[in-house]
Amino acid sequence: MKTNRIIVFTLLLMLPLASVLANGGSDSAETASKEMVNISWHQIGNPQEELPVVMEEVNKYLGDKFGINLDITVHGWGDYTTKMQTMHAAGESFDLAFTSGWANPFIPTASKGAYLPLDNLLKDYGKDILSILPAKYWDAAKIDGKIMAIINYQIMSNQRGIAFVKEYADKYGFDPDKVTQNKQIFDFFQQIVDNEEGVVPYFNLKEGILPDLNPQEETRYFDDIISEEDRYIGVYLTDTTPTVVNTLISPEYRRDVESVREMLSAGYIPSDFTSLNLDEEVKGREYASFIMTRIKPGVEGENLVRYGKDTIVSGLYKPYTSTGSASSTMTAIGVNSQHPEKAMELYNAVYSDKYLYNLLVFGIKDVHYTDAGNGYVNLDTDKSYGLPAWQFGDQFNAYLMPGQDPDVWQQTMDLDASAVVSPLLGFVFDPSPVRNEIAACGAINAEYKISVYYADNLDEAMADFNKAMEEAGIDRIITEAQKQIDAWLATK
Amino acid sequence: MPNLLSKRKRGLLDHRGLWLLALPALVVVVLMQYMPLPGLIIAFKNYNYGLGPWKSSWSGFSNFTYLFTTGVAARITYNTIKWNFLFIVLSHSLAMLVALLMNELSRRSIKIYQTIFFFPYFLSWVIAAYLGFALLSGDRGIINTLLTRMGRDTVIWYAQPDAWRVILPLAYLWKHFGYIAIIYFTALIGLDPQLFEAADIEGANRIQKVFRISIPQLKQLVVILVMIDIGRIFRSDFGLFFQFTRNSSTLYPVTDVIDTYVYRALLTLGDPGMAAAAGLYQSVVALVLVLLSNKLITKLDEESRVF
Amino acid sequence: MSKRVNSSNFFIHILLGAIAVLCILPIVFVVSISFSDEQDVLKNGYAAFPRVFSLEAYRMMLKSPGQILHSYLVTTFVSVVGSVIGLTLSSMVAYVITRKDFKASRFITLAVFFPLLFQAGLVPFYIYVVKFLKLKDTLTILIIPYLVIPWLVLLLKGYMSKIPKSIIESGWLDGAGEVSIFFRIVAPMTKSGLATVGLFYFLNYWNDWWLSLLFISDKAKIPLQLLLQRILSNAEFMRSTLFQSVGVDIDLTKLPGDTARMATALLVAGPILFAFPFIQRFLVRGITVGSIKG
Incomplete structure (x- = not known):
């Protein structure tokens, strides 16, 4: 009997608790005055404790200037895509949202009608954006000829590289800058295998990314058409009459696979490298080099922070600019947005207003950062705050952080200027006519591209691979891609 | 009084009471499970975010074709059914054995075993995957370290499909047998003690009592549990097949199941219509299998049938 | 014995x-x-x-203990309320479907079993909850979807089918209605079954992060699982090389590694691991309220 009463009592206690829990967080947002326009913005990042404090400051500024009350929601890195996909599917209203090839994927969502076409809005309310971002990049955000997202201005080219640990490079007199052939790198790896017990010569990890190792190449062979992961079709970056090819039957691919197999059998890379996580592994092991999927000016300083190692980074090929690299961070306006004009007006301000930009990225001066002079900031304060800088318009507006070169932004722009331009820059593939084939080919590709590294008989394995891809309809994808590319060329 | 009893037997008065007991649950089921079902229509649509589920254009069965076009289709279907069937047989046998053994012991030691057997259920597959990796990793795994010490060649476990024919069932059993054992054990201690006393009088020994009383008494429960598992036979424990295998593609010939294939296939597209199509396909097959097994059970033993 | x-x-x-x-x-x-x-x-x-x-892993996870404690509160609330109501509703309907003399019982069994086979799936369910029920960001949506879990209802049916018909008939003779027969006779007789199923209900609520991932963004309503899941999945995402290519500068040493991951698992499972005999007793007493009087 006693326990029964305790249970009833507990349940009764739970009821008021429910209302406490239910009301806990809802009293902060409603204070803005009536005439203000509310703009919601969904972002990816680490949810920030200090966000409300920063937003108060931001809204003071925005309220006076534009009559806008901005509400930023930061979803976690791992949650963002799921959250946005379900919101799109339910047709929920939002004003601004981050989109890209790697989170909240741009092409499928934009071509399925999740975003508003922006051409007219940009002309009327986004003049500064149009003047800042070089015109050649805009095509990368177009679907059916209409701009569906605003491209953020940051590094626009892509270049893969290897980071060599300085300690070992120096010890064996290896100079990464002088490398012209795979063999020279392999010789260095061999010295590590022979002389450094327990040191991994080369971390080249994560399935899905082909372990390029071709420093002698002028440029990377192919531009991918569907996505970075689905590189089974592409066009040669040097092909000016872009012809879509099956990359899996190309001699270049064959050579890549053979070089991986050679590295595996010689022990240059961990035997189960495809099931390892780069950043996880490098924390606990000794290693002499590792892959860098995107290098940019100042990357050696970043490596020092990330991995605690002095490295010499050497590019594997010339940087190149493609639709994928140009559209790697963008912001879209939701199709059900209540105030698309105001949203564009706001984004125009974020893009061009240095004060607003840095307030959003770094927070409030002397609270979240201190001024270190010469455009540098010091983030070492009691309260930590920080949203990804490439998520807000023009990254070249950003304050400099310790370790960055004073002219890092200029270096970045120079790098972009020197980059090889893909013949497909500005072409956006619409996957919907062949979505079944892409689903099937994607699944087959994910399987075989790894198993060919381990197969006893490479010829047989490659033949199986190609046969399976044909069954899955790779030829229909190639035909469709070629058709779309030809149509795109005709409009230029 | 006798009048009342006969009325009840004719099922007049009691219906209200029984409906009253069933109604709240039925309301919840209708509200949470049945009402969203019309949304499955998107399996037959070209889903457009701007238009929503109803206004999007029809696409016939085209959302389904990626499930069947390649040679993989046969493999994933076979693997899914094979593994689930094996898991059902193994986990229920082991759980039953453990439950019967526990039933022979004193209450105090049972409490300890019961708690311990339940432990793995609390660890998510993510955590289990890390522990598994510590055992099986190529260069530094505990097993390979032991092999080296014994002077044997090491094995790249995550590139060795055949090994996973054993590893998968072991991992599944480790995680799941405990709670099935608890289900059976609970049923055993709920049995009428008079049954056992009667057997004692007849002079039956422990083993005879197990076979003549305990197991037959659990028959209906086994049927229900197996039927539930058959209802899920076309779906897989995603954590086991995806996370625990580290999604290592060299293992696919053994570990690839419908759910992992669909996940992989839709990674680039994220099409809600195609995802719904896969779910619907799994449901329809499961429905057929459940109806068939119910028929079979009814034929074998009318008493045990589920519906 | x-x-x-x-x-x-x-x-x-x-x-x-x-x-x-x-x-x-x-x-x-x-x-x-x-x-x-x-x-x-x-x-x-x-x-x-x-x-x-x-103790570094725990220090890191518990850096802002306010949110974690609050999330414990949310999870406890949802688990207790959900499992008590869920066990009550499910055992009631389970009793009804054991009654083969009741004509509708077969229909009800099918009605409960069918959702085990057919689910609407992520997108339709999300649209339904957000657009029709309008339950986004409420504790209600963390509770009602799991109140009646088909396989647990059938499991309860399995436990209850062992009750001899004669006992129920004697209840009729005493003039008891079906409702009181259930609460005074059937429920107490299946105590151990109820305890087990109740525990499963409790764990189901305790371990869930899926519903909260979909429907909860208000900090005040984030349950423990989602909070910790988020810490881990964010770290996981940042580790992937995919992320490297975006070029974000984060100090990797600050990401939770193996030790933090394991600490997370214990922070989630620890409390119930040790409380679970108590939870079982609590749930059984809860549902058999009043049985002692009879």
Whole structure:
């Protein structure tokens, strides 16, 4: 009997608790005055404790200037895509949202009608954006000829590289800058295998990314058409009459696979490298080099922070600019947005207003950062705050952080200027006519591209691979891609 | 009084009471499970975010074709059914054995075993995957370290499909047998003690009592549990097949199941219509299998049938 | 039951003991790793006892204890309310479907079993909850979807079908209605079954992060699982090379590694691991309220 009463009592206690829990967080947002326009913005990042404090400051500024009350929601890195996909599917209203090839994927969502076409809005309310971002990049955000997202201005080219640990490079007199052939790198790896017990010569990890190792190449062979992961079709970056090819039957691919197999059998890379996580592994092991999927000016300083190692980074090929690299961070306006004009007006301000930009990225001066002079900031304060800088318009507006070169932004722009331009820059593939084939080919590709590294008989394995891809309809994808590319060329 | 009893037997008065007991649950089921079902229509649509589920254009069965076009289709279907069937047989046998053994012991030691057997259920597959990796990793795994010490060649476990024919069932059993054992054990201690006393009088020994009383008494429960598992036979424990295998593609010939294939296939597209199509396909097959097994059970033993 | 001194008990203990070791060993490792120094674990691998003892993982996870404590509160509330109501509703309907003399019982069984086979799937369910029920960001949506879980209802049916018909008939003779027969006779007789199923309900609520991932963004309503899941999945995402290509500058040493991961698992599972006999008793008493009077 006693326990029964305790249970009833507990349940009764739970009821008021429910209302406490239910009301806990809802009293902060409603204070803005009536005439203000509310703009919601969904972002990816680490949810920030200090966000409300920063937003108060931001809204003071925005309220006076534009009559806008901005509400930023930061979803976690791992949650963002799921959250946005379900919101799109339910047709929920939002004003601004981050989109890209790697989170909240741009092409499928934009071509399925999740975003508003922006051409007219940009002309009327986004003049500064149009003047800042070089015109050649805009095509990368177009679907059916209409701009569906605003491209953020940051590094626009892509270049893969290897980071060599300085300690070992120096010890064996290896100079990464002088490398012209795979063999020279392999010789260095061999010295590590022979002389450094327990040191991994080369971390080249994560399935899905082909372990390029071709420093002698002028440029990377192919531009991918569907996505970075689905590189089974592409066009040669040097092909000016872009012809879509099956990359899996190309001699270049064959050579890549053979070089991986050679590295595996010689022990240059961990035997189960495809099931390892780069950043996880490098924390606990000794290693002499590792892959860098995107290098940019100042990357050696970043490596020092990330991995605690002095490295010499050497590019594997010339940087190149493609639709994928140009559209790697963008912001879209939701199709059900209540105030698309105001949203564009706001984004125009974020893009061009240095004060607003840095307030959003770094927070409030002397609270979240201190001024270190010469455009540098010091983030070492009691309260930590920080949203990804490439998520807000023009990254070249950003304050400099310790370790960055004073002219890092200029270096970045120079790098972009020197980059090889893909013949497909500005072409956006619409996957919907062949979505079944892409689903099937994607699944087959994910399987075989790894198993060919381990197969006893490479010829047989490659033949199986190609046969399976044909069954899955790779030829229909190639035909469709070629058709779309030809149509795109005709409009230029 | 006798009048009342006969009325009840004719099922007049009691219906209200029984409906009253069933109604709240039925309301919840209708509200949470049945009402969203019309949304499955998107399996037959070209889903457009701007238009929503109803206004999007029809696409016939085209959302389904990626499930069947390649040679993989046969493999994933076979693997899914094979593994689930094996898991059902193994986990229920082991759980039953453990439950019967526990039933022979004193209450105090049972409490300890019961708690311990339940432990793995609390660890998510993510955590289990890390522990598994510590055992099986190529260069530094505990097993390979032991092999080296014994002077044997090491094995790249995550590139060795055949090994996973054993590893998968072991991992599944480790995680799941405990709670099935608890289900059976609970049923055993709920049995009428008079049954056992009667057997004692007849002079039956422990083993005879197990076979003549305990197991037959659990028959209906086994049927229900197996039927539930058959209802899920076309779906897989995603954590086991995806996370625990580290999604290592060299293992696919053994570990690839419908759910992992669909996940992989839709990674680039994220099409809600195609995802719904896969779910619907799994449901329809499961429905057929459940109806068939119910028929079979009814034929074998009318008493045990589920519906 | 009478004490049976038998040598075969010894063998049973050996067998069950061996299985128990297999079940407990991974937990030992989890505990050990969570109290180990991250660098040591990375260098020398896992061990059953911490080689270098460290509380760093817990310090990191509990850096802002306010949110974690609040999330414990949310999870406890949802689990207690959900499992008490859920167990009550489910056992009531389970009793009804054991009554083969009740014509509608077969229909009700089918109605409960069908959702086990057919689910609407992520997108339709999300649209339904957000657009029709308008339950986004409420505690209600964390509770009602799991109130009646088909397979647990059928499991309860399995436990209840052992009750002899004569007992129910004697209830009729006493003039009791079906409702009171259920609460006064059937429920107390299936106590152990209710305890087990109630525990499953409780764990189902406790372990869920899926519903909250979909429907909760208000900080005040984030349950424990989602909070910790988020810490881990964010770290996981940042580790992937995919992320490297975006070029974000984050100090990797600040990401939770193995030790934090294991600490997370214990922070989630720990409390119920030790409270679960109590939870069982609590739930059984809850549902058999009033039975003692009868």
